[in-house]
Amino acid sequence: MHRRLKLGMVGGGQGAFIGAVHRIAARIDDQFELVAGALSSNAERAAASAAELGIDASRSYASYEEMAKAEAARDDGIDAVSIVTPNHMHYPVAKAFLEAGINVICDKPLTSTLDDALALREVAKSSSAEFFLTHNYSGYPMVRQARDMVRSGKIGKVRKVQVEYIQDWLSAPIEAGANKQADWRTDPARSGLGGAIGDIGTHAFQLTDFICGEPLKELAADLTSFVEGRLVDDDAHMLLRYKNGAKGYLWASQVAPGHENDLRIRIYGERGGLEWRQENPNQLWVGILGEPKQLLTRGGHGTGEVAANVTRVPAGHPEGYLEGFATIYNEAADAIRNGRKSDSLSVTLDEGILGMRFIDAAIRSSKANAQWTSLGA
Structure with missing residues (x-):
């Protein structure tokens, strides 16, 4: 038995597609519980989205910067953040949470530019946190x-x-x-x-x-x-x-x-x-x-x-897209719990x-x- 890891999410609020996919995948193997979020760059939409998902208002944030700082300071802060924003936000959001020592699970591609990707690698080198990229088809x-x-x-x-x-x-x-x-x-x-x-x-x-x-x-x-x-x-x-x-x-x-x-x-x-x-x-x-x-x-x-x-x-029962994502989340949870990279095949920052x-x-x-x-x- 294990406790569910506490998950936060940046992006994925009302009107988003991939955020819902990640939320479902994170729960398939009962590994994560969504407890915090900066679900939209629009503060009102972020708050409304959090309410719909049952996130306590005290852990619904108007910005990812505020969320990274606040969650890192809490004794019961999140174990990982899921980044489900448009590509150009992957780098600044991942940077903020890695610098806060919070594990990152990020939708692909890594960033919107190669320069940002290389800069993120330098940030990750000095962070105690792990980084995972959700190329879900590799989980099939x-x-x-x-x-x-x-x-x-x-x-x-x-x-x-x-x-x-x-x-x-x-x-x-x-x-x-x-x-x-x-x-x-x-x-x-x-x-x-x-x-x-x-x-x-x-x-x-x-x-x-x-x-x-x-x-x-x-x-x-x-x-x-x-x-x-x-x-x-x-x-x-x-x-x-x-x-x-x-x-x-x-x-x-x-x-x-x-x-x-x-x-x-x-x-x-x-x-x-x-x-x-x-x-x-x-x-x-x-x-x-x-x-x-x-x-x-x-x-x-x-x-x-x-x-x-x-x-x-x-055998004979359909299994695919959501379960592929879930495998990535499952392997990320294993690595986070063990405090090291697991022996899984999850996609790393270098990849x-x-x-x-x-x-x-x-x-x-x-x-x-x-x-x-x-x-x-």
């Missing part, structure tokens, strides 16, 4: 299964990686209306210079890195804003070269009609290949050279301990910086007419 059981199979050599040395994350929700200029999510995600002052490449391209990149573990050497990217007047890219396709000689292709698009949340990856090695698709997340296709193609299912025969460790319900280097390299490459571009140090 069959993604963990794929990772284990690739890294144990089941398919041999990786030769080819093909990953795509395509949606259709930004096919029209809906940011010109009242769509709050579209509004900030297409505003470079809040999202960063990367549009689709920052919002979903980072997920695709992180998935390849998480499963394969092969360092990306360089990329050649072509970013496009197909919707007239849009200030950030809404489509990105690129070629990838890995340090081990493997080659890859990545496509991220939010203007692909007929696709809702279509993240899929195919990995081919010397002896076999794997295929996984987020919209059918409980299945992993395995093709070993010279053998019949095999379908592995979450909780079914043939899956290993790594997948079983993050499986919650019996978040790698994602920011990916965005930066893609933008630089595209501006140079898809020139091959290194990710840097």
Whole structure:
């Protein structure tokens, strides 16, 4: 038995989407209890949001600065803060709580700029607190299964990686209306210079890195804003070269009609290949050279301990998006309780910086007419 950890939240108030997702995920494994928040930059909306969520008025704050200071001073202060704001606020909020010695669980991407990401790493070095980034797809059981199979050599040395994350929700200029999510995600002052490449391209990149573990050497990217007047890219396709000689292709698009949340990856090695698709997340296709193609299912025969460790319900029952987030929160709770990084596979700040280097390299490459571009140090 363990006590629930006390959780605070910055952002995620009335009208927000991802805040509710994080709140559900934090409670799935009964690890956290939401007790404090600075839920909006608007003080009245923050107070109203806190009241709706049952947060005591004394722990509803008008600003994240006030919250970090007050919670750090309390004997019963929060154990961790969940940051669910637009991208441009990730850095200042995470900095304030790390400096206050409060553990941080932050939505992706790490920050809106590479410079902010590097600055945050320096802040974290002098903090006693831990940092976790919620790339939730890395928490899916069959993604963990794929990772284990690739890294144990089941398919041999990786030769080819093909990953795509395509949606259709930004096919029209809906940011010109009242769509709050579209509004900030297409505003470079809040999202960063990367549009689709920052919002979903980072997920695709992180998935390849998480499963394969092969360092990306360089990329050649072509970013496009197909919707007239849009200030950030809404489509990105690129070629990838890995340090081990493997080659890859990545496509991220939010203007692909007929696709809702279509993240899929195919990995081919010397002896076999794997295929996984987020919209059918409980299945992993395995093709070993010279053998019949095999379908592995979450909780079914043939899956290993790594997948079983993050499986919650019996085989045949849907498990995916919310549970993937919950796995990240569960692993964060384990690390926080142990006062150290756990042996889990949660995404760290350094991996978040790698994602920011990916965005930066893609933008630089595209501006140079898809020139091959290194990710840097």
